[in-house]
Amino acid sequence: VSADFASVGWRIVRGVIPAGELAGLVALFESIVPERLPYPPRPDGVLWEEVGASRRVPALAALTRDPRLAALAADSIGARRLKLLQDTLLFKPRRKGAPVEWHQDHTYVGFLDPPRVLTLRLALVDEDEASGCMRAVDGSHAWGPIGGVRALTEARVDSLLPALSAAQTAALERATPLPLRAGDVSLHHCLTLHGSAANASERPRKTLILRYFDADCRLLPDRLPPGAADAFPLDGDGALAEALFPTVFGA
Numbered sequence: 001v002s003a004d005f006a007s008v009g010w011r012i013v014r015g016v017i018p019a020g021e022l023a024g025l026v027a028l029f030e031s032i033v034p035e036r037l038p039y040p041p042r043p044d045g046v047l048w049e050e051v052g053a054s055r056r057v058p059a060l061a062a063l064t065r066d067p068r069l070a071a072l073a074a075d076s077i078g079a080r081r082l083k084l085l086q087d088t089l090l091f092k093p094r095r096k097g098a099p100v101e102w103h104q105d106h107t108y109v110g111f112l113d114p115p116r117v118l119t120l121r122l123a124l125v126d127e128d129e130a131s132g133c134m135r136a137v138d139g140s141h142a143w144g145p146i147g148g149v150r151a152l153t154e155a156r157v158d159s160l161l162p163a164l165s166a167a168q169t170a171a172l173e174r175a176t177p178l179p180l181r182a183g184d185v186s187l188h189h190c191l192t193l194h195g196s197a198a199n200a201s202e203r204p205r206k207t208l209i210l211r212y213f214d215a216d217c218r219l220l221p222d223r224l225p226p227g228a229a230d231a232f233p234l235d236g237d238g239a240l241a242e243a244l245f246p247t248v249f250g251a
């Protein structure tokens, strides 16, 4: 178990993917999320999140099982076996990249119990404060869940700001920026409060996001919105179905 992750709620691991492998991963990203496409703008800019591509792109599926990534995630929460919940390719175009509102992933994954769920992010190009890198509030995973659960089927992430106490709001001022070099990885707990600013830089931000959970987690069906149960089938042992939520570590 990572001590940093347990006490702070996030950790960074440098140089997980060596420079020689990055061009191939950038090309894979580009084949799924081409930079030239006119992604739909929101009032605050463009943020494209391509969700679930590993179910149709074998090279991406292989990456979700890459032991360099999956073992880091398992180690961070001390899981013996880990399953993949979801993969997302996040693209914040240069100059007009939109922010990600302050949130806990738990709002969208809180149907898994216990909350032994985490997110691994692999930077494919350098990301820093100018290009809207992620920011996290140290120790906020100990605050517990804020607000309700809305499950992964939500189209966009809402700000938790209105639900925060005065002390929690003040803590946002001290949020830690998580600048990454291409090939670096950050991991955060599903209860860690985080977000990211706009990308006003001349560089695009391209991040591969993998959400994993302890294979011992069980689904709480009453936390799914009506009609969502079909997207979360179970195997005979009560675990989320292997066909859609594959075991990526400790199989």
Ligand SMILES: O=C(O)CCC(=O)C(=O)O
Pocket (backbone or CB within 6 Å): 090, 100, 105, 119, 121, 132, 133, 134, 194, 195, 196, 207, 209
């Ligand atoms: O990378 C970002 O800017 C935000 C990512 C995020 O919110 C997440 O992975 O849960």
